[in-house]
Amino acid sequence: MTVIIDYGAGNLFSIRNALDYLGVENKISRDKKDLIDADRLILPGVGAFPDAMRMLDEADLTQTIREQAKIKPLMGICLGMQMLFDKSYEFGETTGLGLIPGTVELMHPKGNLVIPHIGWNALEINKECPLLSKAEEGQYVYFVHSFGAVTHSDNVGAYCDYGMKVPGLVFSGNVYGCQFHPEKSGDTGLKILRRFASVK
Amino acid sequence: MLAKRIIPCLDVRDGKVVKGINFVGIKEVGDPVECAEEYNKQGADEICFLDITATHEGRKTMVDVVRRTAQRVFVPLTVGGGISSVDDFRELLRSGADKVSVNSAAVRNPNLIKEAAEIFGSQCVVVAIDAKKKGDSWTVVVNGGRIDMNIDAIEWAKKAEELGAGEILLTSMDTDGMKTGFDIELLNAVCSVVKIPVIASGGCGTLEHFSEVFKKTEASAALAASLFHYKELTVEQVKEHLRENDIPVRITL
Numbered sequence: 001m002t003v004i005i006d007y008g009a010g011n012l013f014s015i016r017n018a019l020d021y022l023g024v025e026n027k028i029s030r031d032k033k034d035l036i037d038a039d040r041l042i043l044p045g046v047g048a049f050p051d052a053m054r055m056l057d058e059a060d061l062t063q064t065i066r067e068q069a070k071i072k073p074l075m076g077i078c079l080g081m082q083m084l085f086d087k088s089y090e091f092g093e094t095t096g097l098g099l100i101p102g103t104v105e106l107m108h109p110k111g112n113l114v115i116p117h118i119g120w121n122a123l124e125i126n127k128e129c130p131l132l133s134k135a136e137e138g139q140y141v142y143f144v145h146s147f148g149a150v151t152h153s154d155n156v157g158a159y160c161d162y163g164m165k166v167p168g169l170v171f172s173g174n175v176y177g178c179q180f181h182p183e184k185s186g187d188t189g190l191k192i193l194r195r196f197a198s199v200k
Numbered sequence: 201m202l203a204k205r206i207i208p209c210l211d212v213r214d215g216k217v218v219k220g221i222n223f224v225g226i227k228e229v230g231d232p233v234e235c236a237e238e239y240n241k242q243g244a245d246e247i248c249f250l251d252i253t254a255t256h257e258g259r260k261t262m263v264d265v266v267r268r269t270a271q272r273v274f275v276p277l278t279v280g281g282g283i284s285s286v287d288d289f290r291e292l293l294r295s296g297a298d299k300v301s302v303n304s305a306a307v308r309n310p311n312l313i314k315e316a317a318e319i320f321g322s323q324c325v326v327v328a329i330d331a332k333k334k335g336d337s338w339t340v341v342v343n344g345g346r347i348d349m350n351i352d353a354i355e356w357a358k359k360a361e362e363l364g365a366g367e368i369l370l371t372s373m374d375t376d377g378m379k380t381g382f383d384i385e386l387l388n389a390v391c392s393v394v395k396i397p398v399i400a401s402g403g404c405g406t407l408e409h410f411s412e413v414f415k416k417t418e419a420s421a422a423l424a425a426s427l428f429h430y431k432e433l434t435v436e437q438v439k440e441h442l443r444e445n446d447i448p449v450r451i452t453l
Contacts, residue, residue: 013296017271047321114395118323118366119202119420120245120450140203140450142276144323161201184276184298186240186452 002026002197003038007059009052010044010080011183018183022190024197030059040072040196041065045079049088049104049147052079053096062097069099073174073199081170081177082147090147100172102151109163116146121160121168121180123188129157129171131195141168141178141185148179174199203450204414204442205245205421206435207278207399208428210235213252215261217429230429233268239428240273242435243452247273248301248369248423251281263295270296280328280369284309289316293324301326301369304342307349307356310363317364326399327360328369329353331386338386345373354389361394368394369423371401379405382413382422391418399423407433407441414447 002019004012006028019026027034035041043065045052056062068074076084085096088104096104107115120140125132136158143160149167157169160180169192170177176196182189210217210232217230236247247269251262259282266279279292280301289300300320306312306327317325330345331338331353338353357368370390372383382400391398397420400413404424413419427433439449 011298013294014270014298017296018274021271021274116323116366117202118397119205121202184274186275186450190274 001038002040002042003034004028004042004044005035005061005065006030007052007061008055009047010077011046012044014181014183015042015044015077018190018193019197022194022197024194030061032061032064035061035064035068038068038072040199041068041074043074043076043080043083045077045081045083047079049079049082049090049096050092050094052083053094056083066097066099069097069175073176073196074099075196076175076177077183078145078179078181081179082149084170084175084177085149085151088147099175100151100155100170100177102149102155102170104147105150107146107148107162107164107166111163113163116144117162117166118144121162121166123158123160123168125158126153126156129169130199131169131171131176131192132157136188136191139188141180141182141188143168143180145179149177201448202420203245203448204419205399206243206410206438206449207246207248207421207423208239208244208435209248209250209401209423209425210429211250211252211425212262212265212281214255214258215265218252232265233272235429236269236273236277239435240275243439243450244275244435245421245450246276246278248278248280251279253282263291266292266297267295278326280326285312286315286319289320289324293320297324299324299326299367301328303328303330306360307340307342307351310359313360313363313365317366322364322366325365326367326369327357327365328371329357329360329390330371330373332373333386338389341373353386354393357390358393361396365396367397367399369399369401372403375403376401377426378403379427381405381409382417382419384413384416387413387417387419397421405432407438410438411442411445411447414442415445
C-alpha cells in the first residue's frame, strides 16, 4: 500500500489519479498507523515551506515521517521534495525533515529568465537512480516552483537547465524527491511514479 | 530551457465539445474527455476547456468533465468560461483543474485576480483577454466579442500581471477563426509589457503560423481549437514542424 500523506497542503487528488491509473494500490491518510503500515509514502506539497512544515507538525507527523523514511521508500513531490532537505530560506529560515543533505533557496537564473519556473523542461541525467533510465535523458517534465534545492551532485539523479542547474530529481538511500510534478508530466512522469511503486 | 507549449482548446457546452466560427454558428463535435485523451496522445502540453454553458446544470456537468479528464490525462488542465468567484476557482481546482482562466468577471471585478492569486497561488490564475483592434490600439471585448469594455487591452494585461495573474491567454478577435495566422502585432505589444507567459490564441491555420508566432514574438505557448478539432493538423505535426525549425518543444515517445 502506498500512502499519500494528507497534512493539508498539496494536490493529493492528482497524485491519487495517477496512481489509480497505474493500478498502484493507494490511500490518502493522515493517520500515523497508516504511515507505519504502508509499504511506501508520498509527501505532496503546494504552497510555502514554513506553512507546510507547520501543518506537518500540527498533524503530528513530522517525527513519524523521519522514522519511517529509514525503513521504507519515501517520495516528496514539489514542495514535498523541498521538505526532505535540512532547511529552507523561504520566508526566513525553517527546519525541514533533514532526510537529504542540503538547503532550499530562491533560484537565481541567469539571463532574462522569470521566476517562478513554470513549464516543461528537459531532464539531464546526472547519476544513476532507480527511478530513472537512460531513456529519460532529454525528456520533458512539468515544473512549477520559485525555490530550488541546493545539494551535492551525488544526491541528484537529474538536473534541468533554467539559466542554472536546477535539481529536478534528488535521492539519498530510499528517499526520493521530484521538484517537478510527475503526476502532470505525461508518460515520463507516470514511468517515474511506476518505478517508485516498485522500489524496495 | 523551457519548451514552447502547444495547447489544444475544447469549447464545451452542456458536457459536449462544440465549435463555432467567430464565436457564432456553433455545432457539436464530440465528447470532451475522449477529445482530451486524443490530444494527450498526440503530445499536447496542456489541455484547455472553455465552458460556454450558460445554465447551472451545465456548470455541474463541466466539473464532472474535468474530474473524469483528470483521471485519464496527466498533463496540466486549464478550465475557463463563466468563472466569477473564488468559489468557482476552488470547485474546479478541487475537481482536478491545474489552472483556471478568468475573462469578463475579472474585467468587471479585477480584485478577483488578486483574491484568487492570494488563496491558490498565481500559477493557477490565467487571465484571458479578448482584444480587438480599435484605431491605433486594442480594446478589451467580452461576451464573445459582443461588448466593447472601452479598456485598453495592453494596459489591462499589465494590470492583470500586477494583480497576480500567472499567465495571459491572449485572443485576437480580429484574427480568430480567420486562419490567416496569429496576431503578431498584438502579441508583441502585450509581450513587451509583461513578464508572465503569454499564450497566443486566434488565427492559426497552417504549420507555418506556429513557427512564425514563436520566431516573431515572445509567446510561451500557442492555443488552437478548430484546427485540431477538424484534424486539419495534429499536435504531433505542429511539434515536428517546430522542432525542424529549432524551436524547443516536448517531443513525446
